[in-house]
Amino acid sequence: MFTEGKIKSYITERGFGFIAIEGESKDLFFHIKDFPNKSVEPKIGENLKFRIVEDNGKLKADQIVRLDLKQNIADLEAHPPQRSYANHNASPQFNKRRPKDGIFTIVGLIIIAVLAVLVYNKYQDYRQAQQLKAQQFMQQQAQIVEQQREALGDLPDRVLSEQGQKNLDSPSSQSLKTEVINVAANTQAQVTTSQFKCDGRQHCSQMNSRAEAEWFVQHCPDNKMDGDGDKIPCENDSRW
Known part of the structure; x- marks a missing residue:
């Protein structure tokens, strides 16, 4: 047999509460797992319809029916909200422009x-x-x-x-x-002088050829290869 009552208290963290039954001095225990719709949290004062069963020597509510939630669903089914077509009808020119965009x-x-x-x-x-x-x-x-x-x-x-x-x-062949x-x-x-450069060498023994010695005498200062100043270097060098 079903009995009706109202939720007196509910502890969200622990998932249980108590139901006040009219004419009864003791409140009845209930658990959220016995609710048909657990996604909607029970509210204090909510009307319930249930059976009283024994579990481990204690009484509790079972086969719970949420009367207020059921009534809200019935009202919605009887009077469904009307959809607003304002977005579709308010500005038809906007809808015409979308393909162009x-x-x-x-x-x-x-x-x-x-x-x-x-x-x-x-x-x-x-x-x-x-x-x-x-x-x-x-x-x-x-x-x-x-x-x-x-x-x-x-x-x-x-x-x-x-x-x-x-x-x-001819006579001019010699010239x-x-x-x-x-x-x-x-x-x-x-061709050859482009290979020479003044690098600090001063003596004939440091030269590799007479052409190099002559180039040094003409272009590099402080050389000691032309003792008599006649611009002919290394006259006594037996290598050339």
Whole structure:
């Protein structure tokens, strides 16, 4: 048989409380596990319908029915709240604009992609142009070096072949040969002297060649290789 009563007390932390029954002096124990809907916490004064059962020698409420909660659910089922369609009907123009916004977004993404491709292509063209300029510069440098080598190595032979051979038996052949020898000597001096530098050496015994000694006498101060001051160094050196 079901009995009705009201919740008199409830301890949330421990999950139990007591029910006051009209006409009874002693309150009845209940536990939250016996509630059909445990998600809604019991409230003091809430009307319940239940059976009184014995558990371990003590009486407690079982098969609890929450009358107030059941009544609230019944009221909601009888009078459901009306949905508001204000967001859908208040501004129909807003709803019409939404597809356009999507189209604008797609168009914007397409434009960004096209610009990215153009910028990338420009960058690639710039890199290719820079590489081409670098290759051309390297080729020009190689040609200049080759021309310099040919000029230094072939100049005496060319002068001899173009002028000396034609006038080999003429009275001026001797002067032409002398000129060729001087050109070759100057050319050789330009090549070799670029390897020398004043590094503090002063004596003939420190020189590696007569050309080096002559260069030191002409360009480096405080040397001791030209004792008589005639600009001819190391005259008594038997190595040369």
